[in-house]
Amino acid sequence: MVSLFVAGSKVSSSSSFSPVARAQDVDLTASALEHRIAEANGKFNGHTNGANGANGHTVKALDASKLTVQLADPTAREVPDEATANAGDETTCTDHMITCKWRAATGWETPELKPYGPLSLMPTASVLHYATECFEGLKVFRGYDGKLRLFRLDLNARRMLMSTLRISLPGFEPEELEKLITTLVAVDGPKWLPRERPGSFLYIRPAMIGTQSQLGVQAPKEALLFITVSFMPRLDAPVGGIKLHTNPEDMVRAWVGGFGYAKVGANYGPSLLATAEARARGFGQILWLYGPEGYCTEAGASNFFIVWRAKESEGGQLQLVTAPLDDKLILDGVTRRSVVELARKRLRGEVEMVERKYTIDEVVEADREGRIVEAFAAGTAYFICAVSMIHHRGKDVQIPMGKTGEIGPLTAKLKGWMMDIMYGNEQHEWGVVVSKE
Numbered sequence: 001m002v003s004l005f006v007a008g009s010k011v012s013s014s015s016s017f018s019p020v021a022r023a024q025d026v027d028l029t030a031s032a033l034e035h036r037i038a039e040a041n042g043k044f045n046g047h048t049n050g051a052n053g054a055n056g057h058t059v060k061a062l063d064a065s066k067l068t069v070q071l072a073d074p075t076a077r078e079v080p081d082e083a084t085a086n087a088g089d090e091t092t093c094t095d096h097m098i099t100c101k102w103r104a105a106t107g108w109e110t111p112e113l114k115p116y117g118p119l120s121l122m123p124t125a126s127v128l129h130y131a132t133e134c135f136e137g138l139k140v141f142r143g144y145d146g147k148l149r150l151f152r153l154d155l156n157a158r159r160m161l162m163s164t165l166r167i168s169l170p171g172f173e174p175e176e177l178e179k180l181i182t183t184l185v186a187v188d189g190p191k192w193l194p195r196e197r198p199g200s201f202l203y204i205r206p207a208m209i210g211t212q213s214q215l216g217v218q219a220p221k222e223a224l225l226f227i228t229v230s231f232m233p234r235l236d237a238p239v240g241g242i243k244l245h246t247n248p249e250d251m252v253r254a255w256v257g258g259f260g261y262a263k264v265g266a267n268y269g270p271s272l273l274a275t276a277e278a279r280a281r282g283f284g285q286i287l288w289l290y291g292p293e294g295y296c297t298e299a300g301a302s303n304f305f306i307v308w309r310a311k312e313s314e315g316g317q318l319q320l321v322t323a324p325l326d327d328k329l330i331l332d333g334v335t336r337r338s339v340v341e342l343a344r345k346r347l348r349g350e351v352e353m354v355e356r357k358y359t360i361d362e363v364v365e366a367d368r369e370g371r372i373v374e375a376f377a378a379g380t381a382y383f384i385c386a387v388s389m390i391h392h393r394g395k396d397v398q399i400p401m402g403k404t405g406e407i408g409p410l411t412a413k414l415k416g417w418m419m420d421i422m423y424g425n426e427q428h429e430w431g432v433v434v435s436k437e
């Protein structure tokens with residue numbers, strides 16, 4: 001078993017000059033994470049989150065085939081229409097949820113599908129004090145062909161594993177999480193996403209929390225995985241597009257060496273102050289910049305894309321530009337990845353797909369030179385949402401759609417392709433049919 005701290009202390013006492021040891025000193029997070037992800041994907045047996053429970057004896061892996069089912073009374077709640085479901089201050093969840101407990105000493109317990117309802121936690125639970133929480137977000141779609149589909153859920157399951165391990169929550173085989181999600185939507189899909197509502201979706205929220213009821217900064221020895229399914233408003237087409245406000249100079253969402261690339265709750269709470277301020281000024285989301293250079297990173301909890309013409313001196317071609325993943329500042333969005341892959345495949349010759357660092361000054365300069373063509377935010381919640389304006393330090397950068405009110409043709413094309421896959425107008429390997437509903 002490799003634990004962050006065990007590995008570190010062994011290194012310094014016995015082999016302080018070995019290159020491996022030095023690499024771990026320098027790159028501890030990356031090497032520990034890589035090791036555990038490999039372990040979880042291979043001969044995974046349920047242990048290792050840095051809580052020292054599993055010395056020698058086998059602990060149980062997460063096993064979706066053991067799922068127990070306790071069904072809710074199907075007549076107890078009626079399915080509201082979308083507008084009603086999204087009108088209140090509470091998320092409307094479906095009839096059921098899945099929960100599964102984990103203990104360091106024994107591993108994953110039996111997963112349970114049961115009626116949606118409150119969790120029970122001690123006030124001393126790890127998550128409530130040390131933010132040992134991570135989550136995922138994906139949608140289930142009712143296709144125009146009547147079928148229920150998930151979109152690339154293997155990517156969400158793998159990202160969830162990476163996030164859990166980053167905050168010392170227990171690992172699991174990603175396919176087991178995929179099976180649990182699929183089972184839950186197969187159970188609630190027919191009632192909550194009926195065939196009479198093609199083109200609609202529900203939102204799936206898997207999450208994991210550290211539940212050990214002991215104060216003290218340590219990797220939790222108990223955890224809870226839970227999955228809910230709910231309504232979510234359609235956020236992808238606000239009238240006139242979404243307006244972005246760059247973050248205040250004294251605030252940063254994520255930093256090199258931080259955890260911006262993991263979907264951990266700790267990334268979001270601290271961003272709300274800036275978001276609330278931007279909302280009060282009539283903007284939809286923050287465009288998060290990074291460093292003294294002002295690198296453009298993400299728009300709220302979505303990835304950000306801009307379409308511009310390269311400078312004449314650089315060829316003047318049309319480019320679709322987004323921030324790169326390599327410095328681990330931004331979240332590796334499933335939507336982002338899909339847009340990048342579609343653009344490379346289907347827009348070849350028309351637009352050059354560019355993943356690189358670029359600054360807000362470059363955006364302002366492109367605006368001054370009239371080279372900006374389109375911009376959009378991309379993520380599960382906002383889907384593909386056209387951006388109409390970026391406000392930066394007292395200046396407004398108008399994106400063409402801000403003048404016409406029309407979503408740009410490239411944004412529309414990418415969005416259309418994605419929707420066709422999600423709703424079954426195009427049969428594609430990314431659209432995973434839920435067959436057993």
Ligand SMILES: *Cc1c(COP(=O)(O)O)cnc(C)c1O
Pocket residue numbers: 137263298300301302303331332333334335336378379380381
């Ligand atoms: C969830 C999220 C995204 C979008 O990821 P998707 O997989 O496309 O939903 C982008 N940025 C942040 C910070 C996020 O939390």
